[in-house]
Amino acid sequence: MSTIWIRHADVVTLDASGTILRDADLLVVDGRIACIGNVPEDAPADEILDVRGGVVMPGFFNAHCHAPMTLERGWAEDLPFPRWLNEKIWVAESALTAEDVYWGAALAACEMIRSGTVGFNDHYFYMDRVAEVVEQSGLKAQLTWCVFGVGEDKEVGAGLDGALSFAERWQGAADGRIHTCLGPHSPYLCPPDFLARISELAHARDLAVHLHVAESREQVENSLARHGKSPVVQLADLGLFDGRTVAAHCLVLDERDLEILAEKRVFVARTPITYMKLAMPVNFVTDLRAAGIAVALGTDGPASNADMDMLAVIRQSVLLEKYLRLDPESLPGDTTLRMATQHGAAAMGFAESGALVEGAAADLIVLDFDRPHLRPRHDLIANLVHSAKGADVRHVMVNGRLLMRDRVLLTLDEERILYEAEQRALRMVNQNMSQVREYRA
Numbered sequence: 001m002s003t004i005w006i007r008h009a010d011v012v013t014l015d016a017s018g019t020i021l022r023d024a025d026l027l028v029v030d031g032r033i034a035c036i037g038n039v040p041e042d043a044p045a046d047e048i049l050d051v052r053g054g055v056v057m058p059g060f061f062n063a064h065c066h067a068p069m070t071l072e073r074g075w076a077e078d079l080p081f082p083r084w085l086n087e088k089i090w091v092a093e094s095a096l097t098a099e100d101v102y103w104g105a106a107l108a109a110c111e112m113i114r115s116g117t118v119g120f121n122d123h124y125f126y127m128d129r130v131a132e133v134v135e136q137s138g139l140k141a142q143l144t145w146c147v148f149g150v151g152e153d154k155e156v157g158a159g160l161d162g163a164l165s166f167a168e169r170w171q172g173a174a175d176g177r178i179h180t181c182l183g184p185h186s187p188y189l190c191p192p193d194f195l196a197r198i199s200e201l202a203h204a205r206d207l208a209v210h211l212h213v214a215e216s217r218e219q220v221e222n223s224l225a226r227h228g229k230s231p232v233v234q235l236a237d238l239g240l241f242d243g244r245t246v247a248a249h250c251l252v253l254d255e256r257d258l259e260i261l262a263e264k265r266v267f268v269a270r271t272p273i274t275y276m277k278l279a280m281p282v283n284f285v286t287d288l289r290a291a292g293i294a295v296a297l298g299t300d301g302p303a304s305n306a307d308m309d310m311l312a313v314i315r316q317s318v319l320l321e322k323y324l325r326l327d328p329e330s331l332p333g334d335t336t337l338r339m340a341t342q343h344g345a346a347a348m349g350f351a352e353s354g355a356l357v358e359g360a361a362a363d364l365i366v367l368d369f370d371r372p373h374l375r376p377r378h379d380l381i382a383n384l385v386h387s388a389k390g391a392d393v394r395h396v397m398v399n400g401r402l403l404m405r406d407r408v409l410l411t412l413d414e415e416r417i418l419y420e421a422e423q424r425a426l427r428m429v430n431q432n433m434s435q436v437r438e439y440r441a
């Protein structure tokens, strides 16, 4: 039995009533929060963390990302979405190897832990290697091997059979820290019969689904022209929303789509920094929430964000919504912190995370508030949403195990990861740039 006693913390619990405790203690026993508030003086503790001046809150759950795309960070800049994808991202990824994926995901894991993320929902290729990173890092994750359904020879690394066997191989691994699901890329790239097959498999094997949905008006218009229905109606008709589903983006929805997503309890993951960076028109998060849809937040891949700092995503979500609505009252800070924590955790099947209450999983972070930009402390929520940065995170704990203590990573060899990831990124891009030159010549 291991116990950690966190002392003298200001605690943002994000519990049902939004309780905030000042100068409180918190006792973690065997990976769970055993006591919050006043811990008995004689409580046994293997380790005491005195965090005076610090703020404890639930760790972040990044609800949509492609972690190994750290290797493409800063390599596809100032381009419209089709050119960004076709001329840069697909080209770089055509040289992708399983080893690249490992080091790209490891780099992402360092970055995520350093900025307070405790769980991530990853959609990419060669996912066994991402699962290894999750296992080693101590993070939680829901992982899926992205498939397109355009012919086994064109899939990256594995077709549907491979993606399914990955899902079954790793489901519940790392003491339950790894969840797996099925990940068709999107209704705009995957043929309907392939989506129907995924739906059957998801039901038969009790697997969740994670995919991209309705990212642009053009995608919706094409869907109406091809199938006579919007992407949301098409997916609902195929049964893809009948289990636990995470639909990334959902930027173009009509009233019927909103009703379906709410009725089917689909989690929508929003990644606002991608939308702003790639200049993609968006609908209002507050309209989705008003329709009763659970909205979570993510970074998306670092090629389009370009970092994995959930505090940046939180702040930009709030600013974007207020600005577009011209309404400073829309999307208050407490709501947005819940989107980045408990809604993301629920979307990935970690429903016992995301709030600091007795009995919950001890997936929590401690931020150092002894910093100029975090004083004074009138309103801890306001400081977290509008002033805190990932670099303010001092300790990170998952299932009661410290992954970072005093800004030192305890589970990953960061120096080696920075070196290997840089080498891999350069190799991937150079190789492809020479291919592009040859092609043009």
Ligand SMILES: [Zn+2]
Residues within 6 Å of the ligand: 064, 065, 066, 212, 248, 300, 301
């Ligand atoms: Zn994505």
